[in-house]
Amino acid sequence: MKLITAIVNKKDAVFVSDALRDHGIYHTKMSTSGGFLGKGNVTLLIGVEDEQLETALTEIKNHCRQRMEQIPTFPVTPNGIARLNYMSTEVLVGGATVFVTDVVRFEKY
Ligand code: 2BA
Numbered sequence: 710m711k712l713i714t715a716i717v718n719k720k721d722a723v724f725v726s727d728a729l730r731d732h733g734i735y736h737t738k739m740s741t742s743g744g745f746l747g748k749g750n751v752t753l754l755i756g757v758e759d760e761q762l763e764t765a766l767t768e769i770k771n772h773c774r775q776r777m778e779q780i781p782t783f784p785v786t787p788n789g790i791a792r793l794n795y796m797s798t799e800v801l802v803g804g805a806t807v808f809v810t811d812v813v814r815f816e817k818y
Pocket of ligand 1: 716744745747748750800802806
């Protein structure tokens with residue numbers, strides 16, 4: 710058995726979740742936020758038998774896409790004061806960040 714931990718964009722999460730449900734793949738959705746941008750994302754915990762692993766990964770891949778996100782940058786004047794009219798820069802985020810780990814033991818009580 711494997712545990713997939715998939716961090717996905719909030720906009721994609723519902724489609725991934727629906728697709729997993731269509732395959733009868735159990736999963737849990739958690740509201741999380743990225744450590745870098747601080748924006749909300751969704752972390753899916755997906756426990757699968759080995760033979761379901763590729764199906765789950767394919768559905769994640771098929772329903773998540775990359776997006777450009779804006780990061781505000783506050784230019785600082787020579788006297789050290791941040792200007793109020795901020796500028797922004799773009800960062801490419803996603804589609805999905807996925808970890809696959811072996812499950813040593815799985816119990817339901
Ligand atoms: P965030 O941490 O908010 O990162 C958003 C995007 O900012 C990243 O997109 C990447 O393009 C950039 N970024 C993040 N950390 C950076 C750094 N130290 N230096 C330069 N750029 C950086 P993704 O790589 O697609 O990551 C999307 C989200 O997936 C992340 O949101 C975070 O929540 C999660 N994530 C990504 N890699 C991870 C990892 N190794 N461990 C745990 N979570 C991770």
